[in-house]
Amino acid sequence: MDNTTQQIVNKYNFKFSKSLGQNFLIDDQVLRDIVTGAEVNNDDFIIEIGPGVGTLTKELLQVAKKVCAIELDKDLIPILNEELKEFENFELVNKDALKVNFDEIIGEEKSVKLVANLPYYVTTPIIVKLLTEGYKFKSLTIMIQKEVAERIDAKPSTKEYGALSLLVQYYCDTELVRKVSPSSFIPRPKVDSSVIRLNKLDGPRVKVDDEKLFFKIIRASFNMRRKTLWNALKSLGFSKDLLENALQECDIDPKRRGETLSIYEFANLSNCIHRYK
Incomplete structure (x- = not known):
């Protein structure tokens, strides 16, 4: 029954x-x-x-x-x-x-x-x-x-x-x-x-050089949603030069907010920051 x-x-x-x-x-x-x-x-x-x-x-x-x-x-x-x-x-x-x-x-x-x-x-x-x-x-x-x-x-x-x-x-x-x-x-x-x-998926959607760094950048970008990407990433202790170089190489405007970035842009940014570290 x-x-x-x-x-x-x-x-x-x-x-x-x-x-x-x-x-x-x-x-x-x-x-x-x-x-x-x-x-x-x-x-x-x-x-x-x-x-x-x-x-x-x-x-x-x-x-x-x-x-x-x-x-x-x-x-x-x-x-x-x-x-x-x-x-x-x-x-x-x-x-x-x-x-x-x-x-x-x-x-x-x-x-x-x-x-x-x-x-x-x-x-x-x-x-x-x-x-x-x-x-x-x-x-x-x-x-x-x-x-x-x-x-x-x-x-x-x-x-x-x-x-x-x-x-x-x-x-x-x-x-x-x-x-x-x-x-x-x-x-x-x-x-x-x-x-x-x-x-x-068979593997991660995007290729990242440092997974921990990738997710750290994502978390920082959303911790204070109204902050610009520049201010959010500065809170992680990256130098001004490093951030300027990485954002310029990725063609990402530092005034953008994290919530506007796609997963592919986050991966690209993470890999650029990883290279300049």
């Missing part, structure tokens, strides 16, 4: 944890759209973070080769084991996803996709971890706060564009799958959500 999220919550008298940011999906159409948007097939090894009571997990298990769900809340472990006991392709890990070595979970799997309704409070740290630690995901299809999805997908010279946009777009192509209203969850969040898919 198929149990709805609400029925499972009632059956086990489950109490939602505010501190863990628990909002469980109750909309079947959204569940189907996530699975379709992630393009899950029977060759795929799926990692799910924050499975809740297993509603999305069950949809994934029916189409994927295997699903490994990572759940921090120990109160949900017996519920998940009971509700999904019929599936031989299900694995459950009771850990904090921010502390997991995903290589140990992935092992020799070839086609690895992450599909998750991420708790809002850990969205950015999880995305940063998954992208910067070199795990071999093909894609990440995640439901996150709508504003964060818009920041990830943003283009230069928009108010949403920032360091997170550039970090994600350095590693991935981005694609908004759909919006999700608060009424699709229990308990209802106070904000709208979006499902976004991040397709990993």
Whole structure:
């Protein structure tokens, strides 16, 4: 018998944890759209973070080769084991996803996709971890706060564009799958959500000589958005001569603001500064 999220919550008298940011999906159409948007097939090894009571997990298990769900809340472990006991392709890990070595979970799997309704409070740290630690995901299809999805997908010279946009777009192509209203969850969040898919590129979008410097320049350029590029970069301690030479070589006006630069311009600027250092 198929149990709805609400029925499972009632059956086990489950109490939602505010501190863990628990909002469980109750909309079947959204569940189907996530699975379709992630393009899950029977060759795929799926990692799910924050499975809740297993509603999305069950949809994934029916189409994927295997699903490994990572759940921090120990109160949900017996519920998940009971509700999904019929599936031989299900694995459950009771850990904090921010502390997991995903290589140990992935092992020799070839086609690895992450599909998750991420708790809002850990969205950015999880995305940063998954992208910067070199795990071999093909894609990440995640439901996150709508504003964060818009920041990830943003283009230069928009108010949403920032360091997170550039970090994600350095590693991935981005694609908004759909919006999700608060009424699709229990308990209802106070904000709208979006499902976004991040397709990993074969290698970084731009070639940079010093990755740390590249991201340092990006962060400084957005730390105080209203500052000119000149003033933002001066705060990193670069000499006046170095900055003048680098900006001139890159043909970038020092009066421009960081939010107007494309990822290619940031890469070029970073490489010029690296050469003059």
